[in-house]
Amino acid sequence: MSAAPPAYWQPDGECMDREELEQLQLERLQATLVRTWRNVPFYRRRFDEIGFDPEGLRTLADIQRLPFTTKADLIQSYPYGMYAVPLRDVVRLHASGGTGSAAIVMAYSRNDIKTWSNLMARMLVAGGVTKDDVVQITFNYGLLAGAFGVHYGAERLGASVIPTSSGNTKRQLKIMQDYKTTVLVSTPGYALHLAEVARDAGLGPGSFSLRVGMLGGEPWSEEVRREIEERLHLIAIDNYGLSELLGPGIAGECTEKNGLHVNEDHFLVEVIDPVTLKPVPPGQVGELVMTSLTKEAFPLVRYRTRDLSAILPGACPCGRTLVRVRRLLGRSDDMIIIRGVTVHPSAVDTVLRDILGSVPDYQIFVERPGTLDEATLHIHVSGSLFFDEMKLQTGFIDKVRRRLSSELGVTFEVKLVGPRPGDGSPGGITSKVVDLRRK
Ligand SMILES: [Zn+2]
Numbered sequence: 001m002s003a004a005p006p007a008y009w010q011p012d013g014e015c016m017d018r019e020e021l022e023q024l025q026l027e028r029l030q031a032t033l034v035r036t037w038r039n040v041p042f043y044r045r046r047f048d049e050i051g052f053d054p055e056g057l058r059t060l061a062d063i064q065r066l067p068f069t070t071k072a073d074l075i076q077s078y079p080y081g082m083y084a085v086p087l088r089d090v091v092r093l094h095a096s097g098g099t100g101s102a103a104i105v106m107a108y109s110r111n112d113i114k115t116w117s118n119l120m121a122r123m124l125v126a127g128g129v130t131k132d133d134v135v136q137i138t139f140n141y142g143l144l145a146g147a148f149g150v151h152y153g154a155e156r157l158g159a160s161v162i163p164t165s166s167g168n169t170k171r172q173l174k175i176m177q178d179y180k181t182t183v184l185v186s187t188p189g190y191a192l193h194l195a196e197v198a199r200d201a202g203l204g205p206g207s208f209s210l211r212v213g214m215l216g217g218e219p220w221s222e223e224v225r226r227e228i229e230e231r232l233h234l235i236a237i238d239n240y241g242l243s244e245l246l247g248p249g250i251a252g253e254c255t256e257k258n259g260l261h262v263n264e265d266h267f268l269v270e271v272i273d274p275v276t277l278k279p280v281p282p283g284q285v286g287e288l289v290m291t292s293l294t295k296e297a298f299p300l301v302r303y304r305t306r307d308l309s310a311i312l313p314g315a316c317p318c319g320r321t322l323v324r325v326r327r328l329l330g331r332s333d334d335m336i337i338i339r340g341v342t343v344h345p346s347a348v349d350t351v352l353r354d355i356l357g358s359v360p361d362y363q364i365f366v367e368r369p370g371t372l373d374e375a376t377l378h379i380h381v382s383g384s385l386f387f388d389e390m391k392l393q394t395g396f397i398d399k400v401r402r403r404l405s406s407e408l409g410v411t412f413e414v415k416l417v418g419p420r421p422g423d424g425s426p427g428g429i430t431s432k433v434v435d436l437r438r439k
Contacts, residue, residue: 028293119249120153127237131158145247188220205233259324274332
């Protein structure tokens, strides 16, 4: 008989008294600001421009005086411009967001890797994973940070890690069966793809030993969660990571599945209105803005994540005092203006869910071949029976087009296309909008 698995990985950090937590955040914020001012010319310039003395920070709310850091700032500092430690103290580099000098190169010190491992172990334990689990990681092992973060966390916890990396779905399934994988780490889209390929191969949910799915890397609905849970016989847990900030390990659900606990002792979270840039009240949807509180090599102050969410009020029955944010609702930069009409993908979600019962993977392409915007909706259809029938129904396309036109005020060309090439990469939220107009 082994003892019951721990409910928390780091109870001191995860269940801290709120007042104590805020005091700790303030101390860590002060230290971060002083360090970035001293060591990162970008931040020194930014703080000096507004006459901000990092030693003079008195409350957490004082952070609102500071300018935001954007992805463009990080791209401009390519490759090493934002580091707060000399390169000799960096033990790992990861990159995301494009090729060449459009990429962002993230650095980790030895302590950063240690912190990362512990934060990811927290997420795994919160999702119900124990050291007895066999964890199959289908994220791509490469420049993207995702696979490594989960890998370290699972090893730190003492679980058995299978680093299958991405692709080769049949081999993934064979390993899942033979090695008796109990925890699947993937994007929600790839989990569904695995379920489908398994079914096509005549493998039902009973063929596997899966127990938990640690899923992340893209927004997914409760409908998709139910479908994954049903088809793979597991509990699907949502996780939030952002490569610029750390990778996975920033926030994740506990088994209550009611919001994602933010690791607030390491990240200060704000929610702002993406248009006015002012803070929104708790409960209201806005863009997440994050400040790292303990990162040594690559600290970020008020980083605009572009991810839309909201702070959830109230305490969680799991006992963690860390604040919870809603599951991601999309990206603020996915809001798009087509022929003068503002369109948010969530409105497209609603129409598709109404017609299909669930939201398929889709992308909106906007072009301006002449003087007018032209919008095309690509609905990515998979090989499931449902969609095979759907493919035959041109009536479906008409219906989608009519509904979008009447409810959004925008006429879309609607096309059914094959699935997106999914490699299970957690390199960030996959964009639903592709704007091909010349700016
Ligand atoms: Zn909880």
